[in-house]
Every structure is written in structure tokens, then in C-alpha cells.
Amino acid sequence: MTVYTRPVHYYETDRMDCVHHSNYIRWFEEARCHFMRENGFSYEELEAAGIVSPVLSAGANYHAMCRFGDTVEILIEIESYSRTRIAFHYEVRDQATGAPRCDGRTTHCFINQAGRPVSLKKALPDFHRRVAEYLEKEGA
Numbered sequence: 001m002t003v004y005t006r007p008v009h010y011y012e013t014d015r016m017d018c019v020h021h022s023n024y025i026r027w028f029e030e031a032r033c034h035f036m037r038e039n040g041f042s043y044e045e046l047e048a049a050g051i052v053s054p055v056l057s058a059g060a061n062y063h064a065m066c067r068f069g070d071t072v073e074i075l076i077e078i079e080s081y082s083r084t085r086i087a088f089h090y091e092v093r094d095q096a097t098g099a100p101r102c103d104g105r106t107t108h109c110f111i112n113q114a115g116r117p118v119s120l121k122k123a124l125p126d127f128h129r130r131v132a133e134y135l136e137k138e139g140a
Contacts, residue, residue, distance in 0.1 A: 001077045001138070002038055004031035005095060008070045018065035024102050025058050028090045031074040032106070035088070041130045046110075049124050053086070053108040060104035071095040077138065081131055083119045085109050 006027065014020040036042050046053060066072055075091040085107065092102040110118045120128040 001075050002031075002035040004034045004074045004076060006030065006072060006074070008066050008068055008072060010068045013068050018067055021060070021062060024060045024062070024092065024104065025106075027072070027074055027092065028058070028060075028076075028088070028104055028106055031076045031090060032088055035076045039130070039134050041127050041134070045127060046124070049127075050113050051110050051118055051120075051123060052113075053110055056085070056107045056109055058104070058106045060102055062102050063100045066092070066094070066101050072101060078131070078135060079105060081135060083121045083128065084117050086131075 008019055012019050012023045033043055037044075043053070071094075073093050073095050075093065077089055079087040079089040081087075087105060087107040090102075090104045090106075091100065092104075093100055110120055110123075112118050112123070120131070
């Protein structure tokens with residue numbers, strides 16, 4: 001599991017003085033990019049190889065409000081991986097108290113420039129190996 005820490009910005013809040021629900025999905029993306037870079041299998045590497053990873057599904061469960069001035073920690077881990085798909089799980093917590101604010105999940109596939117599904121094991125074996133090693137190390 002990797003932790004991504006960020007402040008809550010004023011522009012992310014809405015008229016009810018809390019973070020607008022759509023921003024949590026953006027935070028998931030920030031955390032996912034950080035997670036992948038930190039663990040040696042970055043989006044930059046995927047895209048340089050001509051592979052993209054679009055979102056197939058995204059969901060969030062909101063538990064308590066985040067407000068301007070808060071700092072949150074987003075705990076992220078790979079939930080599943082199947083060579084052609086990957087899913088991530090996220091937990092957003094208040095950094096000061098550890099209280100849960102939101103949790104969610106995104107699912108992605110791997111496709112080439114023509115939009116065809118790609119097996120990372122075949123198309124980018126070193127990248128696949130690093131993901132598999134991470135999962136083994138984490139016991140997933």
C-alpha cells in the first residue's frame with residue numbers, strides 16, 4: 001500500500017463549504033499516478049510504449065466531509081490485476097485524525113493506439129513483471 005498526501009484546496013469546495021464529490025475521483029487519479037511512479041511502473045512508461053489505460057469504471061463511497069484547510073492521506077493499492085485489466089482501491093482519510101472520509105475503486109484496461117486490448121505480459125513484459133513482483137511483495 002502506498003500513501004499519497006495532499007491539502008484540500010479552496011477551489012475544490014462547493015457552496016456547502018465541503019469538497020465537491022467529483023473531486024474525490026480526481027484525487028484517486030492523482031494518487032494512482034503517484035502510486036504507479038513510486039512503485040516502478042509509471043503511466044509515462046506505458047504511454048511511451050504506445051499503451052494507454054482508460055478508466056472502465058469509477059466509484060466512491062462518501063463517509064464524511066473534507067473541508068478547505070484539511071490535509072488528506074489517500075491510501076492506494078492494487079485490488080486486482082489480470083494482464084489486460086487492473087483495479088485500484090482507495091481510502092481517503094483525514095491526516096490529523098485518521099478518520100475515514102471516502103473510499104473507492106477504479107478499474108482500467110490496457111489498449112494500444114488502435115484501441116485494441118493489450119496483454120501487458122506480451123506487449124510490455126518488464127512492466128508486467130514489476131506489477132507482478134509488487135503484488136507478490138504485498139501478498140495480493
